[in-house]
Amino acid sequence: MKYVAKTISGLESILAQEIEQLGGQNVTELTRAVSFDGDLRTLYQVNLWSRTALRVIKPIIEFTAHNETVLYKRLRRYHWTDLFSLDQTFVVNSSVSSEIFTHSKYLSLKTKDAIVDQFRERNDGVRPSIDRENPDIVIDVHCVGKKFIISLDSSGRSLHRRGYRQDQRRAPLNEILATGLIMLAGWDGSETLYDPMCGSGTILTEAYAIAKNIAPGLNRDTFAFMNWADYDQKLWQELTELAKAAQKPELLCKIYGSDYDTVQVMETQSLLNEMGYTEIELSNKDFIGSSAPANSGVIITNPPYDMRIESDDIIGFYKSIGDTLKQSYSDWDAWIISGNKDAIKRLGLRTSQRHTLYNGSIECKYHKYEMYRGSKKTAKTDPEE
Numbered sequence: 001m002k003y004v005a006k007t008i009s010g011l012e013s014i015l016a017q018e019i020e021q022l023g024g025q026n027v028t029e030l031t032r033a034v035s036f037d038g039d040l041r042t043l044y045q046v047n048l049w050s051r052t053a054l055r056v057i058k059p060i061i062e063f064t065a066h067n068e069t070v071l072y073k074r075l076r077r078y079h080w081t082d083l084f085s086l087d088q089t090f091v092v093n094s095s096v097s098s099e100i101f102t103h104s105k106y107l108s109l110k111t112k113d114a115i116v117d118q119f120r121e122r123n124d125g126v127r128p129s130i131d132r133e134n135p136d137i138v139i140d141v142h143c144v145g146k147k148f149i150i151s152l153d154s155s156g157r158s159l160h161r162r163g164y165r166q167d168q169r170r171a172p173l174n175e176i177l178a179t180g181l182i183m184l185a186g187w188d189g190s191e192t193l194y195d196p197m198c199g200s201g202t203i204l205t206e207a208y209a210i211a212k213n214i215a216p217g218l219n220r221d222t223f224a225f226m227n228w229a230d231y232d233q234k235l236w237q238e239l240t241e242l243a244k245a246a247q248k249p250e251l252l253c254k255i256y257g258s259d260y261d262t263v264q265v266m267e268t269q270s271l272l273n274e275m276g277y278t279e280i281e282l283s284n285k286d287f288i289g290s291s292a293p294a295n296s297g298v299i300i301t302n303p304p305y306d307m308r309i310e311s312d313d314i315i316g317f318y319k320s321i322g323d324t325l326k327q328s329y330s331d332w333d334a335w336i337i338s339g340n341k342d343a344i345k346r347l348g349l350r351t352s353q354r355h356t357l358y359n360g361s362i363e364c365k366y367h368k369y370e371m372y373r374g375s376k377k378t379a380k381t382d383p384e385e
Helices: 012-021 040-049 068-077 104-122 175-184 202-211 233-245 262-275 314-328 341-345 374-378
Strands: 002-006 025-030 033-037 055-064 090-097 137-144 147-153 193-195 255-259 281-284 297-301 332-338 353-359 362-371
Touching (some): 002 040, 012 033, 012 040, 033 040, 040 233, 068 104, 090 104, 175 332, 202 255, 202 262, 202 297, 255 262, 262 281, 314 332, 314 362, 332 341
Parallel strands (some): 193 255, 193 297, 255 281, 297 332
Antiparallel strands (some): 002 033, 002 055, 055 147, 137 147, 332 362
């Protein structure tokens, strides 16, 4: 079967690598997505193990339509009554980029009407119900111009919802983005990791899961594919048991986190304790002027952008981050993501790698800074512009 896994812009190559490792064939990078071939085992494995996929869909219909009448007829022609039953609920989610069809909610409504009308015709007026909160069947409609791709969503809830998120005082990173930051940095759990502005701890928890080889889908109770007619419960149980057995018994590196916000640190520590991630060492301190927790390691952090979280002097704050890195973090690699392009230039450091990512709708720069001792300090190229 052909599948498509969706992700965040900039993480396509990371997701493609994951899918290849999980058994996907003919893996192709798309825009914010990766297509691949596979069987049910592959589909289940990607939902269970992928750290950078938002959802995995299975295309079932492709057609062109130049008006709503043609759209309705093409949708009505598909055998929806063979796909799911009257006692199952469903929902339709749509995305659109078209001069003809300009509203995603309208596309969802037309698709729903075609499905419901077919059920009514074949079942004496009886139809399945819509459930927007916890549907059994999730139908994905994607329209570009006149071209439509209708798919079944195998994941249901977005895969970034790992099952551990609580309400937090600070704006949290999406789990997919946090993992993407870690994987783009090439961190695999073999060296020290430190997030000095950890906020709600997303980078820390995702790093811990990588280091311990914890499958991100293990804490989820349901996936939409469990409601499909071809759901293989025995296969799913086999794969989840294998995933549990694959977890490493202990952490083989140090993971540190800190934040200046006392209440936030208390909330994050409570979350880590609840998850059993007690090997992560958390402290309440300001990064500015701090000392490194180890002789070397990798910093991955998401400082304030002066957007969601306000700062009185964001430019001065970023300059202080750079000064602290230069003064106290020799032999460390620092990876910093920021949605404030002006502020990140004021770090006063030279980059060795650059990526463009999105934190929600905010375009961000993700830069690597290599902090050397002595004469190597000035040996880098590609200065900030």
